[in-house]
Amino acid sequence: MSGPTLELSQVSKVYLSGAARVVAVNHASAAFHAATVTAIMGPSGSGKTTLLSMLGLILRPSDGRVHLLGRDVTACDERSLPGLRREHIGFIFQSFNLFAALTALENVLVPLQLKKIAKAEAPARARQALERVGLAARTDFHPRDLSGGEKQRVSIARAVAAEAPVILADEPTANLDSRTGRQIIDLLAELARDQGRTVVVVSHDLRLQDHVDRILWMEDGVLQEGKHVPMTEPGVSP
């Protein structure tokens, strides 16, 4: 195995809102490897989403470097970022972010058409991805006709079909009941183990910690290497 897929070195993000200066992420460093599920946990407002946005090349750090597959992407110009996201990164969101007007299958096809995958290949790949997440019977359903867990599985299929080596998930289970949430985490873990993807999951959900390879703890913008958190720790919602 070569170096890390994603690497943060001394990354900071400062928000300026009016006179206020919020240090959302404070000199965070971490490396993320293929075939590994990493959980980033921490209280609300600690900077987890901000960190994930920088990992996903959606947000530029105020300071520090982000390396994707060994390449310093902090130096990339704005116009090359969409292409990098398209090729390398799949997102899974707390609110699923499916396209309401499209069927499950069409939703999965969106990243494929952004990548200009040929017509001969794309539909088969999308169907396969939906099969992979157990939704072969739901391909023609619109999001409004799917349950929360099914919607999240469609969004996972969307990342699977795009064959992104990195999957970044922000609170993927927050809108789901615990059983469905478990299934989603298992699915993400499988993607890491079976397909060698680099999976990063941001979550409040402490029950997650037994199902991931590694935990990073975030508090007040500071990222620390894994520690197990007792389920009863005050100030952290289960």
Added chain:
Amino acid sequence: MAYPVSIARKNLFHDRVRLVITLVGISFSVVLILIQVGVYLGMMYNTASIIEHTDGDIWITARNNRNFDFSLPFPEARENKAKAVIGVESVKKLILVWSLMKLPGGGSENVEVVGFDPDSGVGGPWEMEAGSLADVKYNRGVIVDESSFSKLGEMKIGDHREIFGKKVRVVGICRGARRITTAPVIFTSYKTAQQLNPMARGATVFLMVKVAPGHRAEEVIARLRKVMRWEDVYSRDEFAWRTQLYWTLNTGMGVGFGFTILMGIIVGAVIVSQTIYSATIEHLREFGTLKALGASNRTVYGLILRQAILSGVMGFAIGMAVNVVVAHLYEQSGQIIIQPWQLFAGDFAITIGTCIAASLISVHRAMQVDPMEVFRA
């Protein structure tokens, strides 16, 4: 399932209510513009129809004449001056005077009496429904336009009426001769017309000049202007244009039509920008998601633009279909509506242009969206 998936089209059809509002708004604006311009052009056609249906290359009128319908007579002997000019092949006289027709049931109506030369037929009716043009020569024969029946009552060949105390005889019914003044047109011989308004005695109202082969109209006009010192000399197009301009600018008609047309454009623009903007706001998260998935800004803006253009094309198509019906009904009421292809092309451009402009506002809004918005619950 089509691939690539047309997100623009799917989004558009996903929200049916909004789509209906958008299309009603656009097509309403399209119909309003097409009909208003069509009616205006129809009226402009009417104002110049008698002029356009003559073969006179040059028109001579009393000095400072402003338009066809309100021209003053001048001595008919002036015809000889014009005839003597080099390059003039022929000169024909035409009278247009106002007079009063007594109605059978009492009362009277203002009429426009057109006196033409029955031998050449120039300046006379161009579409006969019944009777013969040449019959105006005898016994004060007149030809009435069928459109005037609503004002003058039904008439048939052989009927007698009274104009300015003179008994006239209906010898023909014609079609398509309407004046923008809404006064009925009575065609008769030049001689009879002179009897139906005392001002026209020994006078003509227009001289229509035909240019001899081998001569250029502009040169003949220049020569005529030198000779006809008390009259105005115009080319036919210039005279028609002058008449149309008079009705457009000096009567408030142009302002009226212009205002309605502007309203059509504004109503269309407001509805389009409103619906496209609200659709954009509603889809901001989806646009953010697209960007997160690796769509470039161009792709997202293209999507918004395509949505707008698609609305415009569909709205225009519906507007065109409604226009066909409305224009048909309007024509059935006996009015003229003129809609050249340039009108459709122009309105199409306006519609699509409005949609594009409206979508630019939305693009601007989409640009301002916080990229982290996609992560919000």
